[in-house]
Amino acid sequence: MKSAHPINIAELSSISRRIRGKLVEMSHRAGTPHLGSSLSCVEILVAVYWGTLKIDAAKPLDPERDRFILSKGHAATTLYVVLAYQGFFPAEILESYARPGSCLSEHPNLGCAPGVEVSTGSLGHGLSMGLGMALAGRVRGLSYRVFVTISDGECNEGSVWEAAMLAPAQKLDNIVVIIDYNKWQATGRSNEVMALIPLREKWEAFGWSTYEVDGHDLNALIKVLRNIPDNTGKPVVIVAHTVKGKGISFMEDDNNWHYRIPTPEEVTKAKLELGLL
Amino acid sequence: MRNSFASELTALAAKDERIFLLYGDIGNRLFDDYKALFPERLMNCGVAEANMVSMAAGMALCELRPVTYTIASFMTTRCLEQIRIDVCYQNLPVIIVGVGAGLSYALDGGTHHSCEDIAYMRILPNMTVVCPGDAWEVRLALKAALKQKGPVYIRLGKRGEPIVHQRAPDFIIGKGIIVHKGNDVCLLSTGNILPVVIKASEKLDKDGISAQVVSFHTVKPMDEVLLSEVFSKFTLVVTVEEHSVLGGFGSSVAEWLSDQPSQKAHLLRLGTADKFLYEAGEQNYARQHFGLTSESIATETLKRFGKFE
Numbered sequence: 001m002k003s004a005h006p007i008n009i010a011e012l013s014s015i016s017r018r019i020r021g022k023l024v025e026m027s028h029r030a031g032t033p034h035l036g037s038s039l040s041c042v043e044i045l046v047a048v049y050w051g052t053l054k055i056d057a058a059k060p061l062d063p064e065r066d067r068f069i070l071s072k073g074h075a076a077t078t079l080y081v082v083l084a085y086q087g088f089f090p091a092e093i094l095e096s097y098a099r100p101g102s103c104l105s106e107h108p109n110l111g112c113a114p115g116v117e118v119s120t121g122s123l124g125h126g127l128s129m130g131l132g133m134a135l136a137g138r139v140r141g142l143s144y145r146v147f148v149t150i151s152d153g154e155c156n157e158g159s160v161w162e163a164a165m166l167a168p169a170q171k172l173d174n175i176v177v178i179i180d181y182n183k184w185q186a187t188g189r190s191n192e193v194m195a196l197i198p199l200r201e202k203w204e205a206f207g208w209s210t211y212e213v214d215g216h217d218l219n220a221l222i223k224v225l226r227n228i229p230d231n232t233g234k235p236v237v238i239v240a241h242t243v244k245g246k247g248i249s250f251m252e253d254d255n256n257w258h259y260r261i262p263t264p265e266e267v268t269k270a271k272l273e274l275g276l277l
Numbered sequence: 278m279r280n281s282f283a284s285e286l287t288a289l290a291a292k293d294e295r296i297f298l299l300y301g302d303i304g305n306r307l308f309d310d311y312k313a314l315f316p317e318r319l320m321n322c323g324v325a326e327a328n329m330v331s332m333a334a335g336m337a338l339c340e341l342r343p344v345t346y347t348i349a350s351f352m353t354t355r356c357l358e359q360i361r362i363d364v365c366y367q368n369l370p371v372i373i374v375g376v377g378a379g380l381s382y383a384l385d386g387g388t389h390h391s392c393e394d395i396a397y398m399r400i401l402p403n404m405t406v407v408c409p410g411d412a413w414e415v416r417l418a419l420k421a422a423l424k425q426k427g428p429v430y431i432r433l434g435k436r437g438e439p440i441v442h443q444r445a446p447d448f449i450i451g452k453g454i455i456v457h458k459g460n461d462v463c464l465l466s467t468g469n470i471l472p473v474v475i476k477a478s479e480k481l482d483k484d485g486i487s488a489q490v491v492s493f494h495t496v497k498p499m500d501e502v503l504l505s506e507v508f509s510k511f512t513l514v515v516t517v518e519e520h521s522v523l524g525g526f527g528s529s530v531a532e533w534l535s536d537q538p539s540q541k542a543h544l545l546r547l548g549t550a551d552k553f554l555y556e557a558g559e560q561n562y563a564r565q566h567f568g569l570t571s572e573s574i575a576t577e578t579l580k581r582f583g584k585f586e
Binding site: 063110117118119121122124125128129130131132133134135136137139140158159162163165166169170 | 297317318320322323325327328330331332333334335336337338339340341343358359362363366367
């Protein structure tokens with residue numbers, strides 16, 4: 001089982017850098033936005049997919065598989081690259097991203113590629129769908145876990161809190177929410193648009209088993225993720241403190257990179273920083 | 278109608294362990310039998326319709342057959358985006374059941390009326406829309422919906438609706454049922470207004486107008502074969518629904534009609550006006566207010582028929 005595999009942090013850090021290089025490239029080539037949002041959740045997805053997810057790229061529809069849902073669907077490119085590097089489809093397919101007629105569009109569609117579990121793009125749906133999957137597992141007597149990544153901006157949506165109230169009432173312990181808490185949303189600081197703080201305490205008050213980690217610390221992320229279910233009988237939420245645009249110095253914490261598309265020079269500069277050139 | 282829904286769902290759940298009922302904190306004793314038999318296959322999702330529908334989608338993605346249930350106005354509008362994206366865009370086998378079609382909850386006031394739901398649901402790609410005419414049709418609609426591979430919206434009345442069919446009719450989604458044969462005018466009824474339409478046809482009979490009555494239970498996909506037949510046979514076709522004249526069943530027929538070469542029949546659309554009702558009163562009062570009584574239907578039909586005879 002994957003959870004028992006020893007992890008090589010150096011290797012995973014290297015993978016994370018390669019993923020970042022790919023994201024910058026894709027944003028530039030396709031002319032698509034949301035680069036900052038895609039960069040902030042790289043370690044989260046790496047930690048889930050390489051660290052704990054019980055999934056086999058050769059059997060993407062195995063009913064007993066763990067599920068991962070990217071509820072912040074605008075970070076689709078991160079998911080696509082991760083799935084490609086995990087072997088769900090050939091990496092060449094990434095070249096077609098956002099091209100006319102391509103299955104890979106700016107937000108993921110169910111089945112657009114093997115490994116894409118649901119269509120997301122409108123915020124606030126993924127956690128609820130994940131709840132349904134987790135409940136189905138219980139009904140069918142299967143022990144898979146469901147991992148959902150949401151954004152801090154996404155916590156604006158009321159439906160997130162509907163789900164947050166229901167999961168503990170149902171004593172669901174096979175659902176994990178990872179909040180990519182990069183402190184920005186599309187047009188402002190997430191703590192200023194809505195009174196988000198204190199975020200972890202809110203989820204704790206709702207009845208969740210909460211964790212707070214550096215969202216770019218693979219060790220810390222994997223440690224928590226591998227311990228799920230965590231024997232509290234509660235659903236788990238990991239508040240992962242991240243930086244929007246993480247990994248590229250001139251993009252970090254700069255909200256222009258929510259929409260900005262890198263120039264060829266910026267792509268080169270980024271790849272140099274990432275040690276890819 | 279809601280009792281036959283609950284009873285049929287219970288019977289079907291005994292044979293299909295994939296069925297899972299999600300309800301929005303309504304139906305006080307309604308699901309007692311189901312609950313006693315299958316406690317692990319139903320869930321009160323609370324008054325949180327958006328989460329309920331998304332959860333249903335998640336369940337459908339994991340090989341369950343979820344059925345969602347709450348009052349029709351809330352079932353369709355509170356969570357319209359979830360129905361649109363999680364259910365229809367992903368084309369999942371989720372059955373969405375709205376109870377209290379039209380003016381069934383008249384006493385609760387306008388917030389509980391549901392005169393726009395057919396419109397909201399039928400314009401969604403991949404959605405099937407079924408408005409059963411009586412308790413028989415409710416049971417058969419549910420059974421048929423479970424055989425569909427995509428989303429289905431079932432629009433129930435509430436309670437006490439007269440039974441129309443003598444025995445189980447031949448029920449096929451997308452095929453209207455001729456309930457009463459006639460030769461002069463054709464009344465196409467969808468949903469819980471059917472018994473009223475039948476009474477209207479009896480009044481027309483007394484006035485020497487032979488009225489055919491069809492339970493046009495499926496609004497989407499429409500029975501275009503039957504439409505072609507009745508529009509070429511009769512001089513007047515009347516659609517009746519406990520729903521706005523805007524966007525619902527009648528509008529759907531009008532859309533179809535506009536795509537046809539010139540037809541023999543004219544179309545008269547009866548339904549609620551494009552207005553909210555604010556005054557207190559139970560369903561019969563509300564129907565009277567909107568001209569959806571057997572007398573009004575017969576009168577309007579007579580008036581329009583008189584113009585073309």
